[in-house]
Amino acid sequence: MTTATPQSPTTWTTWHADRVAAVTAPDGAAALTGTHWIHATGPTDAVEAPGAPGRWYIDDDGSEVDLVGTGLSGGWATPVRLAPGERVSDGGLTLVGHSRAGDVALRVFDATSGNRTSVSGIEVFDHDPDWEVTAHFVADPATVTVTSADGFETSGETAGRLEFTLPDGTDHTLRVTDADGGFFVSFSDAGRAAGTHAFRFLHIPAPDADGNTVIDFNRAELPAFAFSGAFHCPLPSAANVLDVPVPAGERRVARLR
Structure with a gap:
């Protein structure tokens, strides 16, 4: 069996700094305030998601399942359509489509959340x-x-x-x-x-x-x-x-x- 070639400590230090920057970014892991599963299937029964603007429902066109947000005020375009993995942001708030085993959720990242700002x-x-x-x-x-x-x-x-x-x-x-x-x-x-x-x-x-x-x-x-x-x-x-x-x-x- 071959022997591992040690990595440079400097390379590791850079990796660590990049990790801290990523998780504490305005839309980094520490900014996530909620993963909200959406089951509404049309605009008439669209629901609110805590921390997110507007109301949300699922749109399944047979080939892709998207989240649709309506009634977003301020600088948000409306309606907002998010496929899983897609995101929109107004700078402080980031909304991300998410899916798991066929269920769809809206993830809300808030740059001002205490959970994010408390991470040192x-x-x-x-x-x-x-x-x-x-x-x-x-x-x-x-x-x-x-x-x-x-x-x-x-x-x-x-x-x-x-x-x-x-x-x-x-x-x-x-x-x-x-x-x-x-x-x-x-x-x-x-x-x-x-x-x-x-x-x-x-x-x-x-x-x-x-x-x-x-x-x-x-x-x-x-x-x-x-x-x-x-x-x-x-x-x-x-x-x-x-x-x-x-x-x-x-x-x-x-x-x-």
Whole structure:
């Protein structure tokens, strides 16, 4: 098995600064005030969404399901039509279409919310090259139950597992899903007992021709749920709960006192 090539601490510092900037942006994770599921199916039964202007309903034309907002005042164009993932903003308020398992929601990001303005940064462990570990990918597709932070369950497909050895010499595995040309995993570790967030995310490069890749735990990310409970992030499966602490990566949200 090949050995991981350590990343530059400077590169990691830049990554950390970019992460803080992203989550504290006016439409970043910390600004989310609500995910509001919309079930109204026409303008006559359109509903209000807390924190959002106007009234909202679903428009299903058979090929795409959009959210439609009517009666928005001020600088908003009306009507507003949002496909899942699309967004509109007036500078302080950002409205985003969202979908999950066929249901549609309006997400509201408010740059002035106390939840956003109270965030002072992200607590992290010091960069440690020992936590850049080489892993071997074993293709082992499986259908698993994915539980979200709000309790919603759906089926998901894992691509296989990564086998690796941690700095303390113990062997472990993580089950991973395909994402953005590499792998994604939601994992938890024993460090949560000492104040590390209950679960974190990892983005892992695709393996080389021999099936080897690198898990850089220094880049373990807090889920968006850590910044706003209005997110519904995927919880770790039982297979992805490590029984040892991982003192690397992001630890918890730092807030003004």
